[in-house]
Amino acid sequence: MEGLSRWVLSRRRRRQSAMAGAESTNLRRAGEAVLGVGSYLVNAGGHRAGRLARGVALLSTGLLAGAFAYAVVSVVPTFKAVPLDVHLQFRTALMHMNGIFMQALMAVSLLSSFWLAITLRGAARGYAAGAGSLALTSLLVTRFGNVPINGRIKTWSASSLPLDHAELLQRWEIYHYLRTATAIAAFLLLIVLIDRAGAVRRVGVSESHRASGPQGPVVTTV
Template sequence: MPTNMRIRLLLGLALLSTGLLAGAFGYGAANLVPTFNAVPLDLRLSFHAELMKRNGITMQAAMAVSTLGSLTLATLTPGRARLIAGTAALLTLASFLITRLGNVPINGRIKEWALTSAPVDHAEILRRWELFNNLRTLTALTAFALLILLALKRPPTGRNQSSAAPIASRA
């Protein structure tokens, strides 16, 4: 398969996975969190704990594919395309690290609270979870925007190739 076709497929994979990641985080920030805050605490804790069981695998997979797709794209493209794809990879990696080091430990506590009761300082802990959620949403959305920019600009080509034709004109 020609290098340019591999690059285009990688860009498509990176766009798809990063778009799904940004969309899932965006939906959570715009809809789930306000709903969490509008229902009684015991309902929120039970639902949150159940939701995290299902999110664990799908969200980690989306973060991994987003990061690896963008990183691979960065290694196969030159110049500005490399910088943009590499930055997208770092941003999706940041989403992963924020999730693993920020949200996941709090999710574990929420799971315990759902079975017992929330501590006195639960509101502050839940605010911290929301802050981490907003940060990972922002990093994922920014990575997605960068990949869109890359797709709309000059097509990413292999190291020894160059082309000034935009992707749309080559379709």
């Protein structure tokens, strides 16, 4: 009778141990599943953030470069083609219309480029950081070069111009050419970055197809 009791007790302990082991395994698997889902969500969120940063950076730097380049090929020559009183009226009106917009566009360009750099690694991060630095240069040239001259131009009239007005207008053009060059360079850096990323993806897909072969991947069962 005592032996039977011991056998029942031993069997009960083994069953409890098996149940505890199964519960521990289930908990471990559940934890691994939660970690896997969390990792996927983090990676997916980071991927989406990277795509958003890339789109905003490319759009804003492209608009900035295009606006400055348009001024070089169209607006500045128009200033020189019209009488000075018309030139001053047009320039003053243009300052009121695009002053806030252009500086905001420069800020978005540099912030989105640095944001993109944070989401990248290696050489790609360097390209994005370089684009952000160039956009920052455009902003600084505008703020400390063009804007002070614009403030003086607003006080001018065609009948009472300062003696150095021609020199100031020429200096404004130099600052504008400089900020145009840095804005275009920032845009080109982002284009190179995206082109290189696309080339890497194409190579990866090509190697994957080559490894799988024309009949698909070979599955080996051991």
